[in-house]
Amino acid sequence: MLLSRRSALTSAAVAATLPLVRTARAQKPKLKIGVLNDQSGPYTNTGGATSVVCTKQALEDFGVATKGMDVEVIAADHQNKPDLAVSIARQWFDRDGVDMLLDVPTSSVALALQSVVREKNKVYLNSGAASSALTGEQCSPNFIHWTYDTFMLAKSTGGAMVKAGGDSWYFLTADYAFGKQLQADTSTLIKASGGKVLGAAQYPFPGTTDFSSFLVQAQASGAKVLGLANAGGDTVNSIKQANEFGLNNSMKIAALLMFITDVHALGLDVAHGLNLTESFYWDMNERTRAFTKRVLPKSPTNYPNMDHAGCYSATLHYLKACADMGVAEAKKDGVATVNRMKAMPVEDDCFGTSKIREDGRNLVTSYLFEVKKPAESKGPWDYYKLVATTPGDEAFRPLADGHCPIIKA
Amino acid sequence: MIMIFGIPGPLLFGQLLLGLINGAFYAMLSLGLAVIFGMLNIINFAHGALFMMGAFTSWMLLNYVGIGYFPALILAPLLVGIFGIILEKTIISRLYKLDHLYGLLLTFGLSLVIEGLFRNAYGSSGMPYRIPEVLSGATNLGFMYMPNYRGWVVLAALVVCISTWLIIEKTSLGATLRAATENAPLVQAFGVDVPRLITLTYAGGVALAAFAGVLAAPIYSVNPNMGSNFINTVFAVVVIGGMGSIMGSILTGFGLGVVEGLTKVFYPQASATVVFVVMVIVLLVRPRGLFGKAA
Numbered sequence: 001m002l003l004s005r006r007s008a009l010t011s012a013a014v015a016a017t018l019p020l021v022r023t024a025r026a027q028k029p030k031l032k033i034g035v036l037n038d039q040s041g042p043y044t045n046t047g048g049a050t051s052v053v054c055t056k057q058a059l060e061d062f063g064v065a066t067k068g069m070d071v072e073v074i075a076a077d078h079q080n081k082p083d084l085a086v087s088i089a090r091q092w093f094d095r096d097g098v099d100m101l102l103d104v105p106t107s108s109v110a111l112a113l114q115s116v117v118r119e120k121n122k123v124y125l126n127s128g129a130a131s132s133a134l135t136g137e138q139c140s141p142n143f144i145h146w147t148y149d150t151f152m153l154a155k156s157t158g159g160a161m162v163k164a165g166g167d168s169w170y171f172l173t174a175d176y177a178f179g180k181q182l183q184a185d186t187s188t189l190i191k192a193s194g195g196k197v198l199g200a201a202q203y204p205f206p207g208t209t210d211f212s213s214f215l216v217q218a219q220a221s222g223a224k225v226l227g228l229a230n231a232g233g234d235t236v237n238s239i240k241q242a243n244e245f246g247l248n249n250s251m252k253i254a255a256l257l258m259f260i261t262d263v264h265a266l267g268l269d270v271a272h273g274l275n276l277t278e279s280f281y282w283d284m285n286e287r288t289r290a291f292t293k294r295v296l297p298k299s300p301t302n303y304p305n306m307d308h309a310g311c312y313s314a315t316l317h318y319l320k321a322c323a324d325m326g327v328a329e330a331k332k333d334g335v336a337t338v339n340r341m342k343a344m345p346v347e348d349d350c351f352g353t354s355k356i357r358e359d360g361r362n363l364v365t366s367y368l369f370e371v372k373k374p375a376e377s378k379g380p381w382d383y384y385k386l387v388a389t390t391p392g393d394e395a396f397r398p399l400a401d402g403h404c405p406i407i408k409a
Numbered sequence: 410m411i412m413i414f415g416i417p418g419p420l421l422f423g424q425l426l427l428g429l430i431n432g433a434f435y436a437m438l439s440l441g442l443a444v445i446f447g448m449l450n451i452i453n454f455a456h457g458a459l460f461m462m463g464a465f466t467s468w469m470l471l472n473y474v475g476i477g478y479f480p481a482l483i484l485a486p487l488l489v490g491i492f493g494i495i496l497e498k499t500i501i502s503r504l505y506k507l508d509h510l511y512g513l514l515l516t517f518g519l520s521l522v523i524e525g526l527f528r529n530a531y532g533s534s535g536m537p538y539r540i541p542e543v544l545s546g547a548t549n550l551g552f553m554y555m556p557n558y559r560g561w562v563v564l565a566a567l568v569v570c571i572s573t574w575l576i577i578e579k580t581s582l583g584a585t586l587r588a589a590t591e592n593a594p595l596v597q598a599f600g601v602d603v604p605r606l607i608t609l610t611y612a613g614g615v616a617l618a619a620f621a622g623v624l625a626a627p628i629y630s631v632n633p634n635m636g637s638n639f640i641n642t643v644f645a646v647v648v649i650g651g652m653g654s655i656m657g658s659i660l661t662g663f664g665l666g667v668v669e670g671l672t673k674v675f676y677p678q679a680s681a682t683v684v685f686v687v688m689v690i691v692l693l694v695r696p697r698g699l700f701g702k703a704a
Contacts, residue, residue: 041533045532048532202678204678204681206638208638212431213424213670213673216427220417233534233535237629240630244547244628262534265630
């Protein structure tokens with residue numbers, strides 16, 4: 001059969017556009033999530049690889065493949081250094097096309113990233129850092145603080161201590177943004193309830209392993225409560241050494257930030273009786289147990305704590321918002337994506353339902369736990385007894401007290 | 410109550426004592442470093458990692474084999490010492506003819522690898538290790554509440570430091586060792602197996618680090634980073650004491666522990682820096698260190 005000139009031209013034209021169609025399909029907008037946390041230092045177990053596992057679990061549970069979405073998760077180690085974190089984030093945004101920055105423990109690092117994300121108009125969901133300044137004076141329209149903060153810890157753990165008669169405090173504080181903020185938030189609360197702060201030792205972070213000097217000073221101060229405004233390995237070491245020096249006989253210890261991973265490191269024979277606050281416990285209800293069962297095969301030696309659960313919950317909610325507004329739109333405008341997330345109610349296995357406030361605070365329920373005695377623990381990681389529950393709208397600092405500048409505008 | 414610089418006397422005495430306890434760890438670690446540097450001319454940056462291995466070995470002995478604290482005090486240094494022999498034979502011995510810097514880089518790399526492997530296997534939060542029953546509890550000294558275990562640490566550290574010094578300075582084995590570092594070919598001509606002597610010296614230094622690790626296990630959380638927290642300070646101790654000087658590193662170790670302890674009372678924020686301030690001053694005034702031999 002002879003080809004007419006017209007049909008030959010048409011088929012040539014069609015053939016010429018074929019590669020274009022193919023590349024257009026390959027360039028279906030792809031979401032990229034960057035998990036930036038400590039993967040080798042003191043906060044490796046509280047965040048680290050388990051955060052990445054939980055983020056990927058959210059992709060699976062959301063069903064990105066069946067919904068036809070293309071999502072990739074990458075991760076890096078910020079080594080708790082703000083300068084390093086900022087350069088990784090810039091590279092991620094400029095070269096690798098990352099759309100959402102996730103986890104980021106260590107308050108000094110978390111605060112340093114606010115301006116970078118805002119400048120690039122991306123999305124920044126923080127689960128790991130504690131400082132309440134992130135939704136206060138340092139707040140940003142691109143930012144949501146997901147899991148907990150220093151105010152909530154102070155109110156829950158500190159409040160319970162004061163209520164039980166612990167009205168004079170001595171602080172052992174890690175000398176950087178997080179420790180200072182936690183000490184400040186707790187001090188405000190103690191003074192408001194009629195208690196007093198007798199002193200504080202601010203020790204260099206990182207690099208301090210021996211706390212005995214400070215513990216002896218705390219003992220000499222005559223305070224009723226030793227407030228630990230530190231985290232991770234520092235908390236573990238200070239509680240261990242407080243026991244050694246018999247502080248637990250003369251003072252009450254308030255571990256203001258402690259994760260289940262730290263309790264595991266201490267062992268129940270030392271940790272039992274401590275009060276602490278988390279917004280997630282793996283053995284809380286059917287849904288949290290189901291979540292843990294899904295995640296555990298990929299992180300067998302490290303059970304998920306609230307930081308990890310926060311990475312899961314934040315990613316899931318982010319994907320819902322992106323699907324709702326369209327991936328292409330979401331990639332274009334970080335502020336619009338965050339606003340869409342704020343407009344939608346949060347709902348997942350880890351935290352149940354919650355609401356995100358205008359200043360970027362996710363109002364999750366906070367739980368006060370007591371660590372079980374060795375005899376009460378029935379299985380691996382069976383560590384907590386629930387003591388009190390604070391609903392999300394009471395757990396956090398009132399909006400007006402935060403002085404977040406984007407609210408005024 | 411007596412007041413000294415506005416601090417109640419009893420509190421100050423307590424802090425001096427605590428400083429001595431920390432100094433005991435500095436002394437033991439810097440002693441091992443000084444021995445290795447003095448005899449092998451290797452700046453052993455892997456010392457912190459080997460200290461950590463000592464602590465982990467005692468934890469493993471307890472949890473996998475059921476061997477308690479006191480046997481571990483002997484066994485862990487032995488096992489880590491054997492590991493040291495393997496390291497020296499296979500890797501470090503290749504660098505003796507090169508500049509110090511290569512040894513430093515190599516051992517620094519080794520420490521990163523060792524710590525990384527442990528972090529991969531055990532995470533970073535650390536493992537619990539209990540104080541042995543006999544040494545638990547505390548004694549009221551009047552001016553402070555002194556945990557029995559810390560007293561034991563100072564005692565054990567003193568015994569180990571002094572015996573090491575005696576072995577190196579006062580025995581014929583020590584004399585051979587010192588001769589071998591001065592002039593190896595000559596000592597070899599007398600029929601002494603110098604390479605073996607050097608290997609054993611390295612193993613000995615490593616065993617000292619591991620011994621300190623076992624002592625540290627019940628006080629600090631047993632975690633992969635525990636050595637790197639110490640190592641910078643310990644290097645400063647060695648430099649201040651005079652590279653390679655045995656007695657210098659023992660005395661400086663205890664002395665700097667006390668200086669650091671006092672800083673924690675007056676201005677805690679500076680407690681991590683004070684050792685390095687002392688180091689700068691000493692280097693300016695006496696570049697060879699407080700106890701270093703003149704060139």
